[in-house]
Amino acid sequence: MIEAIGLTKRYGRTVAVDDLSFTVQPGRVTGFLGPNGAGKSTTMRMILGLDRPTAGRVLIDGKPYTELNRPLQTVGALLDAKWVHPNRSARAHLKWLAVSNGLPKSRVDAVLEAVGLTQVASKNAGGFSLGMSQRLGIAAALLGDPKVLLFDEPVNGLDPEGILWIRTFMQNLAAEGRTVLVSSHLLSEMALTASELVVIGRGKLITQSSTQEFIDRSTGNTVLVRSPQLFKLGPLLVDKGFTVRDGADGALSVSGATSDQIGDIAAANGVVLHELSPQRGSLEEAFMQLTGDAVEYHAEIGK
Amino acid sequence: MTLLAVERIKLFSTRSPYWCSALALVLGVGLTAIIAASTDNGQLSLGATQFGSSQLALSVVLVMAALAVTTEYRFSTIRATFLAVPNRTSALVAKTVVVAFIAAVLGEIIAFGSVGIAKVLSPASDLAITTGDEWRHVAGVGLLYGIGAVIAIAVGILVRQTAGAVAILLVWNMLLEGLIGIIPKVGVKIQAWLPFMNANHFLQLGGDNPAEQAGAGVDFKLSQWGSLGYFAAIAVALLVVALIVAKRRDA
Structure with missing residues (x-):
């Protein structure tokens, strides 16, 4: 379970995330929805202890990320598929991650198999297509067999086959009882993937509800x-x-x-x-209606 | 120990440390070879065998050490590292230990390799390493590299980008400290407290030929081992600052 309590992040005078509170329950895919620049990635980085919140806190199974012992065994994350050294092989990338968290070498082969990269495991990650990079990122997230998984815009730029694969993959992970939080700026994608939604705009929580409820309410x-x-x-x-x-x-x-x-x-x-x-009504229209104010406000701030 | 293994895997699973090590070896030993070949047989002194290692190859090792950190920032693998090891201080200390150790070993190889090639090319010269001073002059190069690597890593953590870190390290080591000596009167006094000057002071052989000695003419206040300690203290202080900054900063 992920629990955000009054999470706030300020960069100088800009407020990226504003007093955000929500919970993510295990056993289902929770969509983290908001337009570009709404603060989704910043929130995810704060969940993972990469960025320090200005105020508030976020707990994973009751603990801040930085206090987790061998964190990869509790939380797996894919924030950016390009976080690999281009001249390091896929297997070497997973190997150092495995060693850092006391995971057996067999896990490396297991996750490579699970995402279908066994054939290219010894190739340098720099030569991977976006789809392959994304799979490598997912393999890294799954390495510690974690109960909690975070994916930031995992289907961005993928072809339909890749999108379908990731969607099914995430739903299977949730079906195994894991906590899955996946961010997106596309409601239509989330409608197919997530059963629960946390919707934010301009760093503020707009609503948290089930996807069906959200769609019914917002499309009219x-x-x-x-x-x-x-x-x-x-x-x-x-x-x-x-x-x-x-x-x-x-x-x-x-x-x-x-x-x-x-x-x-x-x-x-x-x-x-x-x-x-x-x-x-179209999902896009509904989503625009809900977050439209937030986006407009954002544009005005930029002037 | 786990973290040391992690950093070792990371370092040796990319090509840059191999290339940098090879380049440092070729430059360091190569310069000695050229000096030995162009000195009359029998005239070569031990003090002339370490120009390549202590001046030229050192720069390459500084670059290698800085790269070990800046490439992590360049490709954001530092974030993957901090996700796997949220205790940033231990992750970065482990990296420093591994890189400094490799730099020190490389330093010994280059220093003794230089003496070796000099012996081959100038067999009549007296190049025996017998006195304590002579051992310090040759074996001390490894210590210099290890401590230099710590400085390079600290700069790499602070600057976070390759071009900036490399420029700072090269200008500092190769130009800045030497140029300060040009300042009338006080220049030489300032030089006595500059880190790389003290590093060179530590290596000085104390022969009759001042041209063989880097940092000659500077009135050092510390003993030679004191200079090494001072160099090391500055390296550790820089690293501590870098670690504090890395801990507070958003990754």
Whole structure:
């Protein structure tokens, strides 16, 4: 479990992370969502003890990272796949990591196998493609068989196959009961990967909820209704307190009601329905709406 | 011990230490070879065998030691290191110990290699190492390299980039300390307290020929071993400052 309590990071007068509190539970993938520059990476570096918080603290299973004994056995992290020496082989990179945390050499081969890099293990990491680097980074994160895993924008720049592989991989890790925190600036990606969301904008917590709840709440439910008797149905829906707008092709767009409710009302009043279809707003729109203020504010600060 | 093993694996799994060691060896021993070859057979003194090791090759070793740290910052592997070993002080001390040890061993190889090649090229010269002073002059090169490596690592940690660290070390060692002697009257007095001047003072053979002695003409206040201690104390002080900075700074 990861627990952030009032986490704050200031660089001079700029506040990168502002009084951020959230928890990440084991057994599921938690998405750490926010636009670029929202403070996701800074927060992750503070979780891992690389950056010193200006205020607040963050605990991993009740302890700050820097107090963990052999930390790789508790926490695995992939913050940047390029954190390898280009002239060092993949195996040598994993070997020194393993030795530093008292892990047997067999773990090196095991994680190389798990990410499918066995064939190129003795090649220099500098010659790896982005996808291969990302796999090497994941191998390093898995080295100590940790209970807690952190990934910072792991699918950035990957091809669809690589994205699918990482997504499945993270879900499997969570299914094994591990705590998985993965950051992204793409809600559509998180909707497919994460079951829980921590959403931040401009360093502040916007919301923490389940992904489904977040999407339902933020996209808003509208239902498209088509009927030859709209003149009759429209006022009935307005009476019930729903918002009714004229949609395309003479249909009605009803918000605030489920399709079940509208169907029931129509049946009770003998209205013929030709179409009754729930409409989903786009995730991107919803996300922009929620974090839009944060981003605009950010731009103004920059002036 | 674990951390020493880690730093050893890291150092020897890249190519730069091999190249730097080879270059230091070629330059150090090579310069002695050239000096020996161009001196009349029988005229070569032991004091002339260590110019290559104590002046030229030292610079390469300083660069190698600085690179051991700055490449970690350059490729952000320092962050991977601090993730694996959150106690930054022990991680960096382990690195310093490994690099300083390698530098010291390299120093001995270059120093005795220089004497060896001089013996081969100038067999009639008296190059026997018998007195304590002569042993200090030759074997002392290793100590100089080990301590010099500590200074280079401290500078590397503080500056964090290769170009900056290398420029500082080379200008400091090869130019700055020598140029200060140009300042009238006080220059020589200041030089008596400069670290690399004291390092050279430690190596001085005390022969009749002042041209053979780096740092000749400087009125050192310390004994030769005192100068080495002073050099080491400055190295440790710099390292302590670097470790404190590294601990407080965001990685």
